[in-house]
Amino acid sequence: MKLNTLLQSWLLSSLTLNVAASTSFFKEVVPTKRLTEDSMCQKLRNMEYAVRGKVVIKADEINTLLKSSPKGTFNFDHIVYTNIGNPHSVGQKPLTWPRQVLALADLPNEFGIDHPDVEKMFPSDAIARARQIKDALDGHGTGAYTHSQGPLQFRQEICDFIEERDDLKKGSVDPKCIFMTNGASSGIEMILNALISSPKSGIMIPIPQYPIYSATIDRFGGTQVGYYLDENKGWDMNVAELERALAQAKKEGVDVNSFVLINPGNPTGQVLNKKAIQDILKFCSKHNLLLLADEVYQENVYREDAEFYSCRRAARDIGLDQSGLELVSFHSTSKGLYGECGRRGGYMELMGFDSAVRDQLYKLASSHLCSNTPGQIMTSLMVNGPKKGDASYEKHESEKNAIFESLAKRASIVSDGFNKIPGFSCQTVAGSMYCFPRVEMPQGAIKYAKKTGMPVDTLYAVSLLEKTGICVVPASGFGQEEGRHGFRTTFLPSEEEMVRVVGAVRDHYTAFCNEYK
């Protein structure tokens, strides 16, 4: 059993640092800092965030080395970043029309919409929409703080979008209940901040989950109450398991006040059916739990037998929209077919919230002044795109379709491909941008990992990175059943690259099993 040099030096450097820090000699030499890992907020220190964790830091280091090292130093010529849902970073082209509108909205009128040559560069519907956006911004342009929740007209467009998507009566959704946010993350953070009043405040989260939840709950000092998704049933939800998790938490003195649902699933790629969603709503209603619905992948549903069914629609369908059920749904421009991550656009919709709590959230939003205007504009465009007959309609639709169809193909490439690797098992990916294969780890790896105090799937992920340049996130970063191992990968790089990735993962796994048998 032999570790390659990089991995070895990395493990050694971690050990060295720990040893050095614990000798009193070292402590005397280094000048005392006021803010250290020991004196800082320990909740923040102990927070874990795997998506950009140790493996990714290592990948960035190798990426830098790659540029300065002679050819042949590594077995690969580039890092394949499949650790994060960041479509444009791995080749997805931005949709054209939203960028054209955005550019015109940013340009002062005389250099943009009113420039004599504007029609040479921009289609008529982009010009018209930029004009509308300038009106929505009260003529202040993109450089002014907006209303803390976002401009009223954008919020109204979001309401219209939700009503149309869910076939709700016109006027069912109130712009007062919409908060535009910097991506979905900042909305999630606001709600968790409000929900966590003491260490006993419990939030039910799926296992596996997207680590923004565990990280933020840790940071605000609440308690994670995990409920397991059923891997053998395609990561389905199981009400008995929800009841078990809740009962156990209550027995332990946790005051469970809320429930997180991620649908379509991250990292698990499932799309829940109507009954499952309705069951969750009933469960929340029965136990008086506030429901956080992370629905940022609502456009990313690839299987013909699957369909996105929003919690908002479910609430209406089973009559819980008027009953006082508290629901917040998050959406984002980062995912879907826009993939505009860097824009940090998004919103949350509150349903059934106490209006005094809504005022408190308004206050919190105000202390950050407002979310960024280009992100707000992108959100407005996402929920209200070109209409049939508009100059850009055909092009926009065809760009979106191409992205969608390719994503659907890639979803199959990875889940089918991984499933064919002996020792791997991968649920079918119905939605989102991820798959989450289970990987049997060789005994030698398990033993070695135990000895070094590193989760075995981190050992695996580091090895995969160093041998192939493929950067995945160890499954332990998302939570999983004891004894299960694996990783999360996106399928965002090109179809060709994903085929290569599957092959490289297979070959590496054979070598890894030999190395650690």
Added chain:
Amino acid sequence: MKLNTLLQSWLLSSLTLNVAASTSFFKEVVPTKRLTEDSMCQKLRNMEYAVRGKVVIKADEINTLLKSSPKGTFNFDHIVYTNIGNPHSVGQKPLTWPRQVLALADLPNEFGIDHPDVEKMFPSDAIARARQIKDALDGHGTGAYTHSQGPLQFRQEICDFIEERDDLKKGSVDPKCIFMTNGASSGIEMILNALISSPKSGIMIPIPQYPIYSATIDRFGGTQVGYYLDENKGWDMNVAELERALAQAKKEGVDVNSFVLINPGNPTGQVLNKKAIQDILKFCSKHNLLLLADEVYQENVYREDAEFYSCRRAARDIGLDQSGLELVSFHSTSKGLYGECGRRGGYMELMGFDSAVRDQLYKLASSHLCSNTPGQIMTSLMVNGPKKGDASYEKHESEKNAIFESLAKRASIVSDGFNKIPGFSCQTVAGSMYCFPRVEMPQGAIKYAKKTGMPVDTLYAVSLLEKTGICVVPASGFGQEEGRHGFRTTFLPSEEEMVRVVGAVRDHYTAFCNEYK
């Protein structure tokens, strides 16, 4: 003494709500919410943020009424929002060149920098810079998440800017120590999060202060340790007062770990001289306090006898840059001459920080993925503008100068104007965008305010709003000595409007004194 109808109804509605909520009948009728003001995070509930507080909410309500009411319903035809430093919302035009670069950076190449007609609409240096920015973003464009701290090349430009501004040796500032942030606010929040490890964690803040500090300290559950600025000496800093405040806090068992300096001052408009800055650094070094330097108004210095002197430069000048002093400086695209608030661009530079703490801050930044890319681009442009000889240089400089000169004029209009009102006293405004006059309140107003439990300067600000349409922030929202009263106003509306505002404030004050004599 007679309150006008709106104020009366506002006070009554608050009272009514309180009464209704306390009757058991009401409690039975309304369905129980899980998340209420009582069950939510109490630190968040108790947090105050005055800049967009009650008076502004009232202003927004009137603004809506204004649009739907017949002419003559109010004494004014528009609200003058001087509550917030939001230049573009009150008529300041954006600088042209940064918007042109931004638009081209957002456009896909074939529709932007490579479009055959691009030179008809855009100057050559904007096209060239957009090309560089696309390279800095690794060819991923503005739609991808960047490095959690911002792209390396942008951070390097920030380092160059700081080194040039402070006449530091090339290479003194390390891009690893730069974090690009959504405005300065999110950087401030990150640092305060790290600093507050228990309710005893104390942060020294000026009184008066910008309420993001008090609000965020409250939200994270730390302790504010106020030190008073000396109003009679133009809001100067006084070391004896710093020692007093620190000693008192220590006596009360507070573990004071840090010190906030806002220079140029918000809300106070002073610009500290070299000695004052150096004294603060020595004070922090002596007591091992981490220094948070809010330097977002560094370009907003209007008096010829004043000069911005950064903490970074002071540290070098007195040899504290190598001593281990921990300093973080915040900057933003929202202020200065850009005034690009909606962009949410900014950065913080860490000096002397423990590298393990820096890693923790990196982790925290990563959990938010990255700051928004248009904000990052605007920051890059702000720190590295057009150079002499570039196509846009002359125009860019002349636009900046026009904004600067007009701000300088308006600073005098308000501080001189308020000073001439009997009962008002206003320190000269040397910098920033605000002035903070002291106002003698009539006894009747003080008594009435006491009776209703409302700070008297809130009563005053609401009255000013309702009679004149001018929206200021009560001084109590920023902190002030017991018995002092007043308000903060920006001087961002046009010169003409600011002359009118001063007159209207004077006339209203006479009427207010009569009403409450």
